[in-house]
Amino acid sequence: MLTKEQTEALLSQAMNSAADFAEIFEEETHTESFTMLDDSVEKISRSVRAGAGIRLYKGTSSVYGYTDEMDPEVLSGIVSDLCDAIGSADADAAPAAVKLEDRRVPENISPIGIDPFKTDDDAKIELLERAIRAARESDERIFKVSASISSVHQDVQISNSDGLFTGDTRQRSRMAVSAYAKEGDNVQSGSCAPGASAGLEFFQGDHAPEETGKEAARIATVLLRAKPAPSGVMPVIIDNGFGGVIFHEACGHSLEATAVAKNLSVFSNKLGEKIASDIVSAYDDGTMPGEWGSQNIDDEGNPQQRRELIKDGVLTQYMVDRLNARRMNTVSSGSGRRESYKYEPTSRMSNTFIAPGKDKKEDMFKGIKLGLYCRSMGGGSVNPNTGEFNFGVNEGYLIEDGKITDPVIGAMLIGSGAEILKNIDMVSDDVALAQGMCGSLSGSIPTNVGQPAIRVSSITVGGTASE
Amino acid sequence: MNKQAWISRAKELGIEGLEITERRSQSRELNWYEGEMDSFTTSRVLSVSLRALCGGKIVSTSLEKVSDEQMDEILGQLVSSAEKISETEKDILVGPAAAEEVHSSRKWVEPSANQIKTVLASIEKKLLAADERITKVNDLGFGGVRAFRELTNSLGTEISDDYEYQLISASITMRADGEIYDDYLYEIVENLDDFDEDDFVKRLVEKAAAQVGAKSIASRSCKVIFDYKAMSTLFSCFAGMFYGSLIAKGISPLTGRLGEKIFSDKITVIDDPRNLDALFMQNYDDEGTPTATKTVVRDGVFEMMLHNTKSALKMGAESTGNGFASGAGSTDVSSLNLYIQPGSISFDSLLEKMDNGVVISELAGMHAGIDFVSTNFSLQAKGYLVENGKKVRPLTLITVAGNFMDLMNHVEAVASDLNWETRSTAAPSILFEEAAIGGNE
Numbered sequence A: 001m002l003t004k005e006q007t008e009a010l011l012s013q014a015m016n017s018a019a020d021f022a023e024i025f026e027e028e029t030h031t032e033s034f035t036m037l038d039d040s041v042e043k044i045s046r047s048v049r050a051g052a053g054i055r056l057y058k059g060t061s062s063v064y065g066y067t068d069e070m071d072p073e074v075l076s077g078i079v080s081d082l083c084d085a086i087g088s089a090d091a092d093a094a095p096a097a098v099k100l101e102d103r104r105v106p107e108n109i110s111p112i113g114i115d116p117f118k119t120d121d122d123a124k125i126e127l128l129e130r131a132i133r134a135a136r137e138s139d140e141r142i143f144k145v146s147a148s149i150s151s152v153h154q155d156v157q158i159s160n161s162d163g164l165f166t167g168d169t170r171q172r173s174r175m176a177v178s179a180y181a182k183e184g185d186n187v188q189s190g191s192c193a194p195g196a197s198a199g200l201e202f203f204q205g206d207h208a209p210e211e212t213g214k215e216a217a218r219i220a221t222v223l224l225r226a227k228p229a230p231s232g233v234m235p236v237i238i239d240n241g242f243g244g245v246i247f248h249e250a251c252g253h254s255l256e257a258t259a260v261a262k263n264l265s266v267f268s269n270k271l272g273e274k275i276a277s278d279i280v281s282a283y284d285d286g287t288m289p290g291e292w293g294s295q296n297i298d299d300e301g302n303p304q305q306r307r308e309l310i311k312d313g314v315l316t317q318y319m320v321d322r323l324n325a326r327r328m329n330t331v332s333s334g335s336g337r338r339e340s341y342k343y344e345p346t347s348r349m350s351n352t353f354i355a356p357g358k359d360k361k362e363d364m365f366k367g368i369k370l371g372l373y374c375r376s377m378g379g380g381s382v383n384p385n386t387g388e389f390n391f392g393v394n395e396g397y398l399i400e401d402g403k404i405t406d407p408v409i410g411a412m413l414i415g416s417g418a419e420i421l422k423n424i425d426m427v428s429d430d431v432a433l434a435q436g437m438c439g440s441l442s443g444s445i446p447t448n449v450g451q452p453a454i455r456v457s458s459i460t461v462g463g464t465a466s467e
Numbered sequence B: 001m002n003k004q005a006w007i008s009r010a011k012e013l014g015i016e017g018l019e020i021t022e023r024r025s026q027s028r029e030l031n032w033y034e035g036e037m038d039s040f041t042t043s044r045v046l047s048v049s050l051r052a053l054c055g056g057k058i059v060s061t062s063l064e065k066v067s068d069e070q071m072d073e074i075l076g077q078l079v080s081s082a083e084k085i086s087e088t089e090k091d092i093l094v095g096p097a098a099a100e101e102v103h104s105s106r107k108w109v110e111p112s113a114n115q116i117k118t119v120l121a122s123i124e125k126k127l128l129a130a131d132e133r134i135t136k137v138n139d140l141g142f143g144g145v146r147a148f149r150e151l152t153n154s155l156g157t158e159i160s161d162d163y164e165y166q167l168i169s170a171s172i173t174m175r176a177d178g179e180i181y182d183d184y185l186y187e188i189v190e191n192l193d194d195f196d197e198d199d200f201v202k203r204l205v206e207k208a209a210a211q212v213g214a215k216s217i218a219s220r221s222c223k224v225i226f227d228y229k230a231m232s233t234l235f236s237c238f239a240g241m242f243y244g245s246l247i248a249k250g251i252s253p254l255t256g257r258l259g260e261k262i263f264s265d266k267i268t269v270i271d272d273p274r275n276l277d278a279l280f281m282q283n284y285d286d287e288g289t290p291t292a293t294k295t296v297v298r299d300g301v302f303e304m305m306l307h308n309t310k311s312a313l314k315m316g317a318e319s320t321g322n323g324f325a326s327g328a329g330s331t332d333v334s335s336l337n338l339y340i341q342p343g344s345i346s347f348d349s350l351l352e353k354m355d356n357g358v359v360i361s362e363l364a365g366m367h368a369g370i371d372f373v374s375t376n377f378s379l380q381a382k383g384y385l386v387e388n389g390k391k392v393r394p395l396t397l398i399t400v401a402g403n404f405m406d407l408m409n410h411v412e413a414v415a416s417d418l419n420w421e422t423r424s425t426a427a428p429s430i431l432f433e434e435a436a437i438g439g440n441e
Helices: A004-015 A072-086 A121-138 A209-224 A241-255 A322-328 A417-422 B003-012 B068-084 B113-130 B197-209 B228-237 B244-249 B309-315 B347-354
Strands: A021-037 A040-058 A061-067 A142-160 A164-183 A186-192 A232-238 A282-285 A306-311 A351-354 A370-383 A388-400 A403-409 A411-416 A424-427 A432-440 A443-451 A454-462 B017-033 B036-054 B057-063 B134-153 B158-176 B179-188 B220-226 B269-271 B294-298 B323-325 B331-333 B338-340 B357-364 B376-387 B390-403 B411-414 B430-438
Touching (some): A004 A072, A004 A142, A121 A209, A209 A388, A241 A388, A241 A417, A241 A443, A388 B376, A411 A417, A411 B376, A411 B390, B003 B017, B003 B068, B113 B134, B113 B197, B220 B228, B244 B331, B347 B430, B357 B390
Parallel strands (some): A040 B057
Antiparallel strands (some): A021 A040, A021 A142, A232 A454, A370 A388, A388 A403, A424 A454, B017 B036, B017 B134, B158 B179, B220 B430, B269 B338, B357 B376, B390 B430
């Protein structure tokens, strides 16, 4: 990492231009992953990413440069290019001299138990073997299982012309199992991929490799007997956990300052307005210890926060990064995140979820003549500009006369975010979170989605069944 | 790094062969918003990939921070990783191969920052003036990348090449009758002096305006055309079915089907990493094997799988030059410039042939709505309704669902409109007998 003096010199050089703010984000990230297919270890890969990103602002315009050549001369060359791009300082301005103050966050909210990078490879291979064995043994129609375990260790150092000099260590681990089931010509797959801001100690209890393996196998075998999903408009119950991807897509992205600040979001200028049904409250909370989307500080050096986005249906807060805070005349909400030094940070989600309601899950099915129960979801995407979103149903079932009946395959739910939030008519009392990788302007970052089970009174389902 | 020193030291440590690939890239991007420069990004990155052959197995790593002092530590870790790998299939490094090379005739001219600003400012003005329904111009930018690759291995292979590209892109938001519509366009720009701003503006505005009034429709099964953009997107989600690696694992839908008729006889599929119309081309893959033009599916019959060295050894075949970088320094099978051969009729004739049905022009939700193994798909789509061979009205918030293998066996006609643009998997517009459309009307 650059020393404090080197950093001060670069920031001072940067501020001797038209820039009114400068920032240096430096990182060294080690990753390793182990992959097994059935009985054999297929791949072990390790990589190192190390570099720095330097950013200058003038008002709301920003210039950014990044490199992995950490030679002070190369970095100074980049600063000089950035100064040229942003323009020169007023002739009568006093020369800038940035002084940094140590401001490291004292407490790590996600301490590591068993550090994968200090653990023998065999221990990680054994976890994979256990997952694969459990998946195979759970059903004889499982003919192939692949499993991987990946760990990331990221050290960051963030400094800026306001005098901030801070750093953080982030560690994450995740296991992913895919199971393939076959009956005649019908081949289906199921997967499960739990992860956390934790070390190998995470893989026990509910997250033991056996549970992950069995869950992947269960989904694959259920899908073997699934019928084509129907098409049309119907009530839908979306179960807790990864079901929260509906809120992430339908609403979360549209509450990021990236879209809000430039009035590109359907929710721009709607603070204090009712955007969801009364029974909906939602949070984006980057401070949950050990969770997949948590951080001690965001990637601009601000402490992470718990953000109340919606309270009883009313929009209360956006997720805001430093640059968009300038555009919106507000302050950062600690939401500036990025995949790596190769990306300029912007406002992003962390652990985003709908708060628990008062309904019991079993009551939610009552009175539905024909509907869809989504037990597990695939991913989705949204256009924040129009609010139009989609997400795939991984494991779905028909609801007929208030009862869960046949599993269905190939269902996709589509709609517009503004509309769907108002159509949530029941919310259960049991929230669960699930892990995902969220892709947007500043790259692919770990985020949790979550919710209790929710019932949407009507939504468009796209499937293949002929009428 | 001193590559020869690494190669000799690897040999001393019992590593049978070592391959070092250095990738150097430089990029520049300038974005414009509401009359001023919104952001400017410049970069310089050097990464090193190592692939070591130990005990017949290849292990790899990628490093952005490496010095010759770390030689023993890094090579030692590769050896110990190789010992843990229990897979029995062997792999090899590739020795020098003389191959005829093709080179793109594109002449990239790097514009000055001022010229970029002038052009972007002018595009923004023209877009806002072109149609009063346009409320916003965003993501208006110019980006350029130059990248160099240098591959060296212990068998004496030395390959160095580079690529370059420059693009202009823009998005607009249009408001009409209280509804919001948005659209985007990008264009490859060899020389900014020759860039036709007016044509770019006209095309983007037309594209967005065509959506005005778009609504959903009632769910139905009907004839469907995937236009060249949507068809390219859908086809790219299933390109992996031709990969020898996935076939060997038994998870490609084409496992065990080489030599069989898999698609309608109207479909021929070619993989051509040397295609000069495509934006990216390579004379050698990332394992040093010369690339080649291959007919993968001929008149519906699956003739050839794509291989890298490892999948080829596994299946008793030769590498087809399809071993491309797949993260963390490793390589895997991948197509490059895979396309469905265009037919002879125009897109308008395709519309006439369909008579009544739906044209799909844009797809979303690919990472959720595609099941690669069963080839079932269900995707969010935009498009338009066609009656009596004519476009009747635009459609939005609809879904299109089906089974890709089934669809490709019910092809009515293939149009002639293959367009590479920036794609590396492409297809012309295709008319299918039937697909399920979901809507809420």
